[in-house]
Amino acid sequence: MSITTLDGSLHRGCGGRYALQTETVTMRISGMAAEVAREFYRCEKCGHENRTIDQRDVAEKSATEQIRVAHDLLAPKAIRQLRESLGLTIPQFAELCYGTPKGIVEGWEKGKYLQNRDADALIRGLLDRETLEKRAAKAGVTLPVIVDPAAAAAAADAALAPTA
Ligand SMILES: [Zn+2]
Incomplete structure (x- = not known):
């Protein structure tokens, strides 16, 4: 199992805490692109960024659905x-x-x-x-x-x- 949340967890490197953030990214799938909001964690103290597999998967799914609709592709x-x-x-x-x-x-x-x-x-x-x-x-x-x-x-x- 992957870690589902890092929110509020400790960044051992500096002693700061991770907070949930959202970024807008362009994802490319099979040569087609979609803009999606992707969550990630940033250490409030040092700015270190951490991305979980779940966060990547959710963003990829959302991009896939957007592209499918935009290009009228079969489900x-x-x-x-x-x-x-x-x-x-x-x-x-x-x-x-x-x-x-x-x-x-x-x-x-x-x-x-x-x-x-x-x-x-x-x-x-x-x-x-x-x-x-x-x-x-x-x-x-x-x-x-x-x-x-x-x-x-x-x-x-x-x-x-x-x-x-
Ligand atoms: Zn830190």
């Missing part, structure tokens, strides 16, 4: 729903995204990685049947037979619906 859940609506496994889906590593696709679906706009367009492109078939032929992926095309289309629509 992790939407990517998974889109893939499942096509009946594709993660390795197949990765192949159809021009051989994107499987671990990256897993990261997109778990919200560990944020796809850039090109990758987002690549993912959405798979909803077009013609594009899907072309890419499958090129990548040597056998597409599953769609038993119920209407249900698949509805699932795909749901995946693309803006999240509340």
Whole structure:
């Protein structure tokens, strides 16, 4: 476990106390930037600064969400729903995204990685049947037979619906 708060704790180097501060920082994720407020601790006596992993994670999450909204990128859940609506496994889906590593696709679906706009367009492109078939032929992926095309289309629509 990481330390969740240093507020009021002792800076052993000088005997001062750490106080919570907020700074505005520009964070870059997958080549896109967002300005976020990030908390950190500063020693009131000597000015020494300390940043916890939690503080960094919170700021990174906030930046990711800002960028996702600003660039209209698919949410992790939407990517998974889109893939499942096509009946594709993660390795197949990765192949159809021009051989994107499987671990990256897993990261997109778990919200560990944020796809850039090109990758987002690549993912959405798979909803077009013609594009899907072309890419499958090129990548040597056998597409599953769609038993119920209407249900698949509805699932795909749901995946693309803006999240509340
Ligand atoms: Zn100090």
